Amino acid sequence: xxxxxxxxxxxxxxxxxxxxxxxxxxxxxxxxxxxxxxxxxxxxxxxxxxxxxxxxxxxxxxxxxxxxxxxxxxxxxxxxxxxxxxxxxxxxxxxxxxxxxxxxxxxxxxxxxxxxxxxxxxxxxxxxxxxxxxxxxxxxxxxxxxxxxxxxxxxxxxxxxxxxxxxxxxxxxxxxxxxxxxxxxxxxxxxxxxxxxxxxxxxxxxxxxxxxxxxxxxxxxxxxxxxxxxxxxxxxxxxxxxxxxxxxxxxxxxxxxxxxxxxxxxxxxxxxxxxxxxxxxxxxxxxxxxxxxxxxxxxxxxxxxxxxxxxxxxxxxxxxxxxxxxxxxxxxxxxxxxxxxxxxxxxxxxxxxxxxxxxxx
Numbered sequence: 001x002x003x004x005x006x007x008x009x010x011x012x013x014x015x016x017x018x019x020x021x022x023x024x025x026x027x028x029x030x031x032x033x034x035x036x037x038x039x040x041x042x043x044x045x046x047x048x049x050x051x052x053x054x055x056x057x058x059x060x061x062x063x064x065x066x067x068x069x070x071x072x073x074x075x076x077x078x079x080x081x082x083x084x085x086x087x088x089x090x091x092x093x094x095x096x097x098x099x100x101x102x103x104x105x106x107x108x109x110x111x112x113x114x115x116x117x118x119x120x121x122x123x124x125x126x127x128x129x130x131x132x133x134x135x136x137x138x139x140x141x142x143x144x145x146x147x148x149x150x151x152x153x154x155x156x157x158x159x160x161x162x163x164x165x166x167x168x169x170x171x172x173x174x175x176x177x178x179x180x181x182x183x184x185x186x187x188x189x190x191x192x193x194x195x196x197x198x199x200x201x202x203x204x205x206x207x208x209x210x211x212x213x214x215x216x217x218x219x220x221x222x223x224x225x226x227x228x229x230x231x232x233x234x235x236x237x238x239x240x241x242x243x244x245x246x247x248x249x250x251x252x253x254x255x256x257x258x259x260x261x262x263x264x265x266x267x268x269x270x271x272x273x274x275x276x277x278x279x280x281x282x283x284x285x286x287x288x289x290x291x292x293x294x295x296x297x298x299x300x301x302x303x304x305x306x307x308x309x310x311x312x313x314x315x316x317x318x319x320x321x322x323x324x325x326x327x328x329x330x331x332x333x334x335x336x337x338x339x340x341x342x343x344x345x346x347x348x349x350x351x352x353x354x355x356x357x358x359x360x361x
Contacts, residue, residue, distance in 0.1 A: 005138055006206055010217035012143035013207045016285070017197055017221030019146040022153065022228070023282035024105035025193025027250040027275065029229060030236030034245040037186035039172035042234040044186035049226025051187065052194050055343055056218055059197070062350045063204040064211040071201040072293045078349050078356070085297060087345075091201075092293040094337045096310060098195070099286035100317030101334055103127065104327065106279050107318060113253060113272055124318050128311050131280060135287045136304040139206050142288060149281050152274040153228055159271050160235050163255045167238040192335060193229065196282060197222055198342045202289045287311065 008016070033041025066074035071091060076084030107123045115123060134142060176183075200218055207214050236251040248254050256267040288303070291310050295303030321327045 005140060007208050008140055008143040008203070008206055010207060010209045010213045012140075012147060013203065013214060014217040014221040014224075015147045015150045016143055016199060016203060017218050018150050018153070018224055019278060019281040020196030020199040020285040021194055021222065021225040021282075023102055023193070023196065023279050024109065026229060026232055027109060027252060029190065029193050030233045030251045031245060031249050032189055033186050033233050034237060034242065036178065036189060037183045038177045038242065039175045039237060040178060040183045041186055041237055042172075042230050043175070044183050045190045045230040045233050046226065047184065047187035048190035048194055049222060049230070051191060052197055052222050052226070053219060056197055056200065056222060057215070058343070058346055058350065059200045060204075060211070060215045060218065062346050062353070063200060064214075065350075065353055066205075067211065068205050070203075070205060070292060070296070072296045075349075078353050088293055088297060091341060092290050092297075094334070094341050095286050095290035095293070096313050097317065097330060097334055097337070099283055099290065100314040100321065101330055102279070102283050102286060103314055103318040104321040104330075106276075106283070109250070109272075110276065113250075114269065120322065121319065124315055127280065127283070128315055131284045131287055132307055132311050134284050135291060136307050139203060139288070142284065146281055149277055152277055153224075156271060156274050157228065157231065159256060159267060159274075160232060160252065162267065163235055163239045168241070169238055171239075171241055172234075172237045190229070192338065194222075194225065195338060195342070196285060199285055199289060201346075202292050283314075287314070 029045070030041065033044055037044045063071075066077070069077070072088045075087050075091075078084065079087060103124060106127060107120055110123055111118065111120060134145060178186075197218065204214065207217070209217075232252060236245070236255065239255050240248060240251055245251065253272060256271050287307070287310060291303040291306040294306035294310060295301055299305040317330065321330055
């Protein structure tokens with residue numbers, strides 16, 4: 001039975017999904033989409049969001065069969081205690097690697113744009129200390145901060161609208177220049193900046209309301225992020241010419257760097273400050289998922305006891321990821337794990353639970 005202080009509303013679930021999905025990927029996504037799909041990159045982002053919605057339906061269908069359990073407690077019921085707990089450890093590893101990857105990209109961007117002379121280890125430690133302070137709280141406290149931090153997305157959209165004074169709609173034409181094959185290839189690439197929705201597997205039993213209400217809340221969260229990402233990709237594509245985009249890794253920041261007011265000289269730093277806030281919450285979300293599993297397996301359900309050493313693990317991952325070959329390896333691990341653990345295995349578990357009639361009402 002979930003205690004009252006650890007329960008959240010459907011609205012908070014929506015914002016939890018939003019803050020788990022939005023992260024470091026938004027800055028480089030327009031560049032990656034243009035490189036593959038050209039002017040149709042924004043369509044690829046919409047298709048990726050539709051694909052995420054299908055995956056959310058699969059995760060929801062699995063979770064609704066075990067409404068009182070997280071993935072770490074219903075895995076042993078489906079696969080047996082030994083295999084179930086081993087799979088739980090695999091999921092914990094996936095969550096930790098994902099947190100490490102987000103932290104790595106976070107430090108790279110901050111080190112490149114703002115704190116060029118600050119040692120990498122200092123950036124990582126300062127970020128992690130902030131995240132640890134929040135992750136040690138119960139889920140209701142985390143969800144309340146996520147609701148507040150989601151408001152920064154509105155400000156980021158308003159700042160991005162400033163770029164339209166220099167827009168040229170001709171830059172995205174012909175929209176189908178690369179063809180549908182490349183558009184779908186780019187959609188697969190856009191799927192990874194959208195990850196984070198798997199948080200449903202962990203927080204589902206903490207959410208009040210019916211199964212249908214939970215699905216609606218998670219779907220609305222995904223819709224908000226899909227539209228936000230598509231808007232930012234479209235904005236970048238109509239601001240920068242196709243000849244310039246390949247040379248710009250973070251087009252949104254370069255776009256705002258050219259604007260200034262009498263009192264504010266660096267609009268891009270305001271945008272980046274807001275991004276720092278919401279990117280940090282993505283790290284918090286991944287850490288919470290991992291420590292929830294570690295807490296159940298090793299600490300009698302108290303996730304806060306697992307926070308310190310989980311943070312040390314992702315600190316080590318972020319430090320060794322300075323080597324491009326290590327970064328590429330971690331990226332491949334996360335991508336393959338996502339296909340297997342977030343798409344393939346939940347579908348298999350769902351089918352298996354129906355055949356074995358395994359369920360907890």
